[in-house]
Amino acid sequence: MKRLNSYLWAIGWIAMMPLGCTSSSDLASITVSAPERRDPERTTVLAKAPKPTTLIDSKSVNYVATSAAFLNPERGFHNDIELMSGRDFGYVRSKGHSLSRALIRLDDYRNRPLPATFLAQLNRQFQLVRAAGIKVIPRFSYNFPTGDGDVSKSPDASLELAIEHINQLKPILGQNADVIATIQGGFIGAWGEWHSSANGLDRPAPKAKILAALLAATPSSRMVQMRYPHDLRTIYPQPLKLTNAFNGNRQARVGFHNDCFLANRSDAGTYYPNPAELQSYISKISPFMAVGGETCQVTPTEHRSNCPTAEAELAKFHWSYINAYFYEPDLDRWRKEGCYDRIARNLGYRLQLLQSRFPAQIQRERTLAGNFTVQNVGYASPYNPRGLELIAHHRQSGKVYRLPLLKPRSKTHDPRFWLPQAGKISVDVQAQIPQAAPLGTYELLLNLPDPLPKLANRPEYSIRLANEQTWEAKTGFNSLRRTVQVTR
Structure with a gap:
């Protein structure tokens, strides 16, 4: 269509300090086998707030960025x-x-x-x-x-x-x-x-x-x-x-x-x-x-x-x-x-995982503590509310537990604040697997779902991270490519 208005050109820029960073120079990479496919609707939502704890016997994973083009919501x-x-x-x-x-x-x-x-x-x-x-x-x-x-x-x-x-x-x-x-x-x-x-x-x-x-x-x-x-x-x-x-x-x-x-x-x-x-x-x-x-x-x-x-x-x-x-x-x-x-x-956000750090083993009654680092290499951040969850998938039973991480309007725990100019953003994780959950091996994944109920379990409305070998199209989860062993 032809525009017939009369308006002008201008110049300006905004500079913002980084919201957080983490170093990986002293951390060794590990590889975890490819994730199994699962049903994203088999979930348990935790209401109990986990108790703080520290990283114990932690190991790190570094992630490879991808230049692939793919669909993501709202952009x-x-x-x-x-x-x-x-x-x-x-x-x-x-x-x-x-x-x-x-x-x-x-x-x-x-x-x-x-x-x-x-x-x-x-x-x-x-x-x-x-x-x-x-x-x-x-x-x-x-x-x-x-x-x-x-x-x-x-x-x-x-x-x-x-x-x-x-x-x-x-x-x-x-x-x-x-x-x-x-x-x-x-x-x-x-x-x-x-x-x-x-x-x-x-x-x-x-x-x-x-x-x-x-x-x-x-x-x-x-x-x-x-x-x-x-x-x-x-x-x-x-x-x-x-x-x-x-x-x-x-x-x-x-x-x-x-x-x-x-x-x-x-x-x-x-x-x-x-x-x-x-x-x-x-x-x-x-x-x-x-x-x-x-x-x-x-x-x-x-x-x-x-x-x-x-x-x-x-x-x-x-x-x-x-x-x-x-x-x-x-x-x-x-x-x-x-x-x-x-x-x-x-256009919009393009979120890349850089690194995660979690313990290889925890006792069931202890809080799962760790962190991951993300960077936004797109033009913008997500502009609408967005969920943030750590997913714990029990490999033996196939059960999936959704552990909420979102803290609204937090500069590290709300994806709307993962701004391009923020640089590397380190997100601390404090989550607790339910005491009724079975012992065994849990695969860890990250989920950024649409927060509204009609779309929360629709994978096409979850954010895909721009990394190699992390995206699960069936679930909308992003694999952290690591596991944690839950013991008594």
């Missing part, structure tokens, strides 16, 4: 789907995507509330998304111009009706938060891109009210992405800081989508009216927010889509996703210049 190149007209979205994963932007047209409801039939159909369509093993980025719009026509007064709804529509959507969004990665602001103007509104919704006051309504209607675990940095800074003049990141408050739940990435010096108006300040503002907050969008072309003489520029800005602004089909000349240039595959690997 990567995406496609577009017409959510309301789809019948089966299984093709999305087969095309190499775990994520789709879901375009939802409200053209027929510019002058009336959403009917119950529409809401019921929308809920059914989200069920198809879940069945397909993907997540979506919904965008609601009252129009979708094509061609080169004038979009300066694109038809949308009145402010009051738009807010009524958002309120009507609240139950549907709540019921389907598990398969919503993030929501783009939508509703306002041409394509729902927050400009060119026939009803004046593209002014500051209506924008603020639309955002407030969306944040209230969207589950607190999900972000709402705004189109323009100027609007974001107008509402939140002070940049979000690490100390307030991911805390569920409104400012911490606002993201950014740039739908004219690399078009020209202003990204076709994205950074209007003050380029340097706005780009600096976004660079400061982008580590803690969902960032994505698509490229476009409006000024060929200022085209900036070469690989060095694209890769530098994707990293600088911590992009998690980008459209795989628009704008084709930019994507073709990345292929020709050789950076397309690197971008595909690095």
